[in-house]
Amino acid sequence: MSRENFLIPSAIEAIGSTPLVELSRITKNLDGKILAKLDYLNPGFSKKDRIARQIIEDAEENGELNPGQTVVELTSGNTGTGLAIVCAVKGYPFVAVMSKGNSSERARMMRALGAEVVLVDQLPNSVPGQVSGGDLELVEIKAQKLVKERKAFRADQFQLVGNFRAHYLQTGPEFIKQSKGKIQGFCDFIGTGGTFAGCAAALKEHDPSIKCFIVEPKGTAVLAGKIVTNPNHRIQGGGYSMTDLPYLKTEYVDGFIEISDEEAIKRARQLAQQEGIFAGFSSGANIAAAIQLLKGPLKGKTIATTINDSGLKYLSTDLWE
Numbered sequence: 122m123s124r125e126n127f128l129i130p131s132a133i134e135a136i137g138s139t140p141l142v143e144l145s146r147i148t149k150n151l152d153g154k155i156l157a158k159l160d161y162l163n164p165g166f167s168k169k170d171r172i173a174r175q176i177i178e179d180a181e182e183n184g185e186l187n188p189g190q191t192v193v194e195l196t197s198g199n200t201g202t203g204l205a206i207v208c209a210v211k212g213y214p215f216v217a218v219m220s221k222g223n224s225s226e227r228a229r230m231m232r233a234l235g236a237e238v239v240l241v242d243q244l245p246n247s248v249p250g251q252v253s254g255g256d257l258e259l260v261e262i263k264a265q266k267l268v269k270e271r272k273a274f275r276a277d278q279f280q281l282v283g284n285f286r287a288h289y290l291q292t293g294p295e296f297i298k299q300s301k302g303k304i305q306g307f308c309d310f311i312g313t314g315g316t317f318a319g320c321a322a323a324l325k326e327h328d329p330s331i332k333c334f335i336v337e338p339k340g341t342a343v344l345a346g347k348i349v350t351n352p353n354h355r356i357q358g359g360g361y362s363m364t365d366l367p368y369l370k371t372e373y374v375d376g377f378i379e380i381s382d383e384e385a386i387k388r389a390r391q392l393a394q395q396e397g398i399f400a401g402f403s404s405g406a407n408i409a410a411a412i413q414l415l416k417g418p419l420k421g422k423t424i425a426t427t428i429n430d431s432g433l434k435y436l437s438t439d440l441w442e
Contacts, residue, residue: 131210132164132206132210133174133206133207133210133211135163135164136163136164136170136171136173136174136203137163137170137171137291137292137295138295139158139159139160139162139163139295140158140159140162140299141156141157141158141159141295141296141299141300141425142156142157142158142159142396142398143155143156143157144156144157144392144396144408146395146396147388147391147392147395147396147408147412148412148415151412151415151416152415152420152421153415153419153420153421153422153423153424154422154423154424155408155411155412155415155423155424155425155426156296156299156300156304156423156424156425156426157396157398157407157408157425157426157427157428158292158295158296158299158425158426158427158428159398159428160292160427160428160429160430161398161399161400161401161404161428161429161430161431163203164206165199165202165203165205165206165230165234166199166202166430166431166433166434167199167202167203167429167430167431167434168199168292168316168427168429168430169199169200169202169203169278169430170202170203170206170207171203171287171288171291171292172200172203172278172283172284172287172288172313172315173200173203173204173206173207173276174203174207174287175283175284175286175287175290176204176276176277176278176281176283176284176287177192177204177207177208177211177213177276177283178283179281179282179283179286180274180276180283181211185274186213186274187274188212189212189213189214190213190272190273190274191213191214191215191216191271191272191273191274192204192208192213192214192215192216192273192274192275192276193215193216193218193264193267193268193271193273193274193275193276194215194216194217194218194264194275194276194277194278195217195218195219195257195260195261195263195264196217196218196219196227196231196278197219197220197223197227197252197312197357197358198217198219198223198224198226198227198228198230198231198357198358198434199227199358199429199430199434200276200278201215201217201219201227201231201236201238202227202230202231202234204217204236204276205217205230205231205234205235205236206234208235208236209234209235213274214237215235215236215237216236216237216238216239216267216271216273217231217236217237217238217239218239218241218260218263218264218267219231219238219239219240219241219260220240220241220243220252220256220257220259220260221240221241221242221243221249222243222247222248222249222250222251222252222253222256223250223252223357224250224357224434224435224436224437224438225437226433226434226435226436226437227434228240230434239263239267241256241259241260241263242259243256243259244256244259247353248353250355250357250438251353251354251355252357252361253352253353253361253362254352254361254362254363255352257361257363278313278315279313279363279366279367280367282368284313284315284319284368285315285318285319285322285368286319287315287319288315288316288318288319288320288323289318289319289320289322289323290319290323292316292319292320292323292427293319293320293321293322293323293324293327294323296320296323296324296425297323297324297327300423300425302327302328303423304324304328304331304423304424304425305330305331305332305419305422305423305424306331306332306333306334306411306414306419306422306423306424306425307320307321307324307331307332307333307334307424307425307426308333308334308335308336308378308407308410308411308414308424308426309334309335309336309407309426309427310336310337310356310358310359310360310380310403310406310407310410310429311335311336311337311344311359311360311366311369312358312359312360312361312403313366313368314366314367314368314369315368316427316429317333317335317368317369317373318368318369318370318373319368320333320425320427321333321373321374322373324425325372325373332375332376332418332419333373333374333375334374334375334376334377334378334410334414335369335374335376335377335378336377336378336379336380336406336407336410337359337360337377337378337379337380338351338354338356338359338360338379338380338381338382338385338406339351339354339379339380339381339382339384340352340354340379340381341354341360341362342377342379343362343363343364344364344366344369344377345377345379347379349362354382355382355385355386355402356380356382356385356402356403356406357401357402357403357435358401358402358403358429358430359403376418378410378413378414380406380409380410380413382402384405384406384409385402385403385405385406385409386402386405386440387405387409388405388406388408388409388412389401389402389404389405389408389432389440390405390440390441391405391408392404392405392408392428393432398428399431399432399433400428400429400430400431400432401429401430401431401432401434401435401440402435402440403429403430404427404428404429404430407426407427407428407429408426410426411424411426
């Protein structure tokens with residue numbers, strides 16, 4: 122639903138309908154186009170606002186979430202921020218469970234939005250700012266404990282179909298409408314897999330010839346069937362070495378792309394300096410992947426991807442030295 126030219130009742134209705142921008146400066150020496158969806162312009166500064174709204178509204182509709190009940194979810198910060206916004210407006214107490222390896226801005230933002238934030242220690246061999254699959258397992262254990270203790274609703278972004286539905290019903294169709302159906306390729310960095318799966322399903326339903334590619338950190342490409350050699354990569358919000366992602370069906374996937382930390386950082390900085398788009402690590406990874414596609418199998422084509430979150434969430438990291 123477009124938000125233009127009318128008054129909306131809350132910040133929840135400001136989620137979605139984000140602009141689609143052609144990155145003509147980054148691609149000026151390339152054969153093809155990159156269309157970037159600016160989901161960092163959502164109220165919580167990330168694409169995860171979409172799934173927060175869908176998961177909560179699905180739970181309200183099917184009776185799994187009762188008025189005033191506590192909501193709990195693990196997060197790298199973005200889903201938690203979206204849930205903090207949705208729960209604040211709807212009147213649900215929200216508890217975000219997050220690894221201490223994630224950037225501190227995220228915890229501060231969630232607290233500012235009224236969430237209770239529970240920070241979980243990393244594994245002894247983990248590096249601050251680099252959340253591994255093992256670190257996430259510790260967060261999962263804590264989240265499960267809190268759900269039981271507080272009789273809470275678990276807004277499980279890895280398992281609940283609302284994650285897929287948000288992008289199948291909204292983001293994917295927005296790509297099609299805004300591009301006037303001219304998209305020929307799509308790529309996305311995998312966290313829960315919801316954005317990729319939802320968008321890929323919608324895009325392929327519109328045009329089965331659209332090629333969709335999974336983006337993973339170099340050295341942690343388990344979905345591509347490779348052995349993990351770099352579990353402590355720096356691209357926050359994904360690359361957790363998880364293969365049991367329920368939304369990722371083989372018919373959605375046309376290929377895999379690996380992006381190094383250095384490539385993700387380079388392209389995030391290029392986005393800011395050349396396109397005026399201030400985004401984070403995973404957005405840089407998406408642009409790096411799109412560039413690889415234009416230099417390779419999708420040369421001369423139009424590729425869509427998402428700008429996942431704001432660079433404001435990484436000011437304490439060396440992304441912006």
